[in-house]
Amino acid sequence: MLPKAVSEYLEANRDAHLAKLKEFIAFPSIANSRPEQCARCAEWLAGHMESLGLSARVEAGGGPPNVIAEARVDDAAPTLLIYGHYDVQPPEPLDEWRTEPFDAVVTDRCLWGRGASDDKGQLFAHLAAIEAWQRAGGGLPVNVKLLVEGAEEIGSPHMEAFLSAHADELSADAAIISDGEFFADGVPAITYALRGLAYVEVTFRGPAADIHSGLHGGAVTNPIDSLARLVGALHDADGRVALEGYYDDVLALSDDERRRWRELPFDAAAYGRSLGLDALGGGEAGFTPLERRWGRPTLDCNGIVGGYTGEGSKTIIPASASVKVSMRLVPDQDPEKVVAAFRRFVAAHTPRGIASEVKVNAEARPVLLAAESAAMDAGRAALTEAFAAAPAMIRCGASVPITELIQRLLGLDAVLMGFGLPDDNLHSPNERFRLGQLFGGMTACAAFLNRLREGLTRGGKSG
């Protein structure tokens, strides 16, 4: 159990922690569009870590910089690597926010703001736990290393090279990533698999400029119509992705896994309503909604644009149209093979009169983690201690590219233990983090350090 002094410190400092977290959220640290704000946010973060007694530094990482920090307490003690990211999703559409996305506010027992949960708030839970041990617990129970990324929301394009270059420095006995969520309110969870990602962008170009659709319509191939036809062909009538060989490397779900998921407290209709949907619909035939989200690969358009998009009418055949497409991949699919199949599909669906271009925005491999280890045990115990409920073992449909990189480059199966809730509006307007989850998360992070020392000292060091 957590020393009383640590618990009491966390309880006594809730307002101070909220104030500090609001400072963190105030940076619009969007990897693609606000590099200067990312750099400022990284400096702020390193400064805050230094104030907690860590040695911290900002490291250039190809795009927005990363932050590396360390607190070495005892060479004989196990070492934990904590990963988080300080970059956030763009806040658009802005007019749908009820509060300012980068001026976080507390109402209705929630903290509202971009990054409140994903991932500034969850990373902050670890920082508060470290602070509590340092200032009230007599020092950290384990050696701690931190890696905080600045480009997770754009697919971590430079992290593989960065982690390779810093593999020795970041080596550890266990790793934890808090960039996820509970299965449901009151049901904590540890995630043992994540989907990968292949994110591409297709542009179709037709006439040199927008041209009059009355004068020329019928004689000229329309880039929007053609692109829509391509997108429409990307799924078959059963909702399966139509790329050649797309399912060849998909690891089938076991009967046992499917049975355990069916036993989870999941109400598909209520889930649909939580997203504002009367009906779920869509998806691959033959699988339940949870199976489709966690264990089956998908393809979704994330954005499309072409021609006149203002109010009213403009009668043109546009010069071009483009679409962003992301594919979520499951073990053992390979993003590079998938992208190659996508390129072939586009080539085969580019009509006469159109020039096509495919750009790859991001790739991440899917990952499957060992569910049994001393670190996993520590995670389960910490969650049970903090939230008085045993965690479910689940998968997650999202991609956290660092997980696979830590597995492959550092040889560690990270503990994926998140504190958000499914209705936190991640990547959406009105992102929020419930205060109970934030403060419970701090307790869980503090307990995890303790449990990890016990587990790894007793059971030997193993990720």
Next chain:
Amino acid sequence: MLPKAVSEYLEANRDAHLAKLKEFIAFPSIANSRPEQCARCAEWLAGHMESLGLSARVEAGGGPPNVIAEARVDDAAPTLLIYGHYDVQPPEPLDEWRTEPFDAVVTDRCLWGRGASDDKGQLFAHLAAIEAWQRAGGGLPVNVKLLVEGAEEIGSPHMEAFLSAHADELSADAAIISDGEFFADGVPAITYALRGLAYVEVTFRGPAADIHSGLHGGAVTNPIDSLARLVGALHDADGRVALEGYYDDVLALSDDERRRWRELPFDAAAYGRSLGLDALGGGEAGFTPLERRWGRPTLDCNGIVGGYTGEGSKTIIPASASVKVSMRLVPDQDPEKVVAAFRRFVAAHTPRGIASEVKVNAEARPVLLAAESAAMDAGRAALTEAFAAAPAMIRCGASVPITELIQRLLGLDAVLMGFGLPDDNLHSPNERFRLGQLFGGMTACAAFLNRLREGLTRGGKSG
């Protein structure tokens, strides 16, 4: 032949006319987005007409106002109704213009600016012709009425009601519309048919807000994917529009008409190159490019938008996506029947988990005009006199809704006699009007008034 004084007046006043036309172009009179500029432009136009000795007034028309003017010279003389429009297409995309769209400039023997040809420049040719007759020709040879519209580029939504209400006041013996073009450089033309228009906008709505495509992808129907599938289904494999009954009312092209079009000097490859296309492609199987543009109905997407359209990646399933679709109709298709078929098609292609909405932006009936009349003869003679070449009798793929309204409500088959050239970049960046066409157009308009008096006085009054 035109009196020498009239010709000389036009020649002597070219610089003054260009300066005045630039004033006209300087108003960004875009019907949808700039109502205040439309109102100012209408006032300017009425003022200019008054200065030419016409009685002119601005009339509210439901949207941007219309301008009505008249010069009555002789109750025994025939009366001509001249139609034009002062509204213009939006200038976007702005970064593709080499000059300012509303600050017209003369270079390379062209006038460059939005509306230079469509339709401010062509309307101005009539005003210059009227001016020349009034100031140098001893007064107008016929009674003249003018109707200048402010909402042609958005499909003339209020013109039917307006023309009905002003039918007596605008009654005439003949009508002329100069809102078109030559068949080719050196080949003047009179247009005897126009396509109609049904312009609709479809919105697909899914989740209440943009949601995380990793967490939810697979379980939620994606509005972009669904809309693309609908758009992709709007044409069949032969390039035919897939709406039920779409071709039922289509008047077949006669063998004679097809033969005459094949004899026109048209080079499909050169036409494609003029639009920046390596290959034409697309279109309905079994018809030539000219037949597809002039005599067959089409369906084109004019704009599509949904989800994240900024730089780089955002991993969302968007709340909604929408597309603008315009259908060009030929005699005897009925826009209302076509819109009803479109609505049924959307309903049948709206998947579970999506709510659809169809908005009708514009409707215009196709029109076929009598090719033989005293007014047509006057048009042919005037073009031959001004450009030293006999005009071709052609159709046009665009819609000029007033033509059908003048036919139906005033009982007049207008003479469609335009002075633009096919590469004037109508509705595109870098719209232009060649000076030779502008000044030749002034001469043709002046000659038309003269020829019309002769023709209608000799042959009796008939449209």
